[in-house]
Amino acid sequence: MAKTALDLTEDEWRAYDPGAAVRRRQATVDPQVERRWQQAQQLARDAAQRLRDQFGARRVLLFGSAAERSSFTRWSDVDLAAWGIPPERFYAAVAAVTSFRVDIPVDLVDAEQCSEDLKKIIAQEGVEL
Numbered sequence: 001m002a003k004t005a006l007d008l009t010e011d012e013w014r015a016y017d018p019g020a021a022v023r024r025r026q027a028t029v030d031p032q033v034e035r036r037w038q039q040a041q042q043l044a045r046d047a048a049q050r051l052r053d054q055f056g057a058r059r060v061l062l063f064g065s066a067a068e069r070s071s072f073t074r075w076s077d078v079d080l081a082a083w084g085i086p087p088e089r090f091y092a093a094v095a096a097v098t099s100f101r102v103d104i105p106v107d108l109v110d111a112e113q114c115s116e117d118l119k120k121i122i123a124q125e126g127v128e129l
Helices: 010-015 020-027 031-055 087-098 116-125
Strands: 059-063 078-083 106-110
Touching: 031 059, 031 078, 031 087, 031 106, 059 116, 087 106
Parallel strands: 078 106
Antiparallel strands: 059 078
């Protein structure tokens, strides 16, 4: 009979890794996910360029599941953090980058105004664009 979480020993709890099966599935190449990954990477680069050119962003980082291929799934979005966009232009910048594609959502974060917890995540995961 299979064990439930309540039946696990302390050593079994330490060895328990619920994300292992997900990572194994993601490691196999799914052509649709690979194509979406490539599209998401191009979208991130294009959005970063627009943020620099049209909105004065000094720096743009990609973070979250789209920052690393092994974390990316068919449901992943593109998370961007930007520095230097004037506050009065930030929502116009959001509109500009979310309008690139309807099939891959983009979330834009003002890296200077976000929470300290999110700043830490961005610093750990962020990929310079």
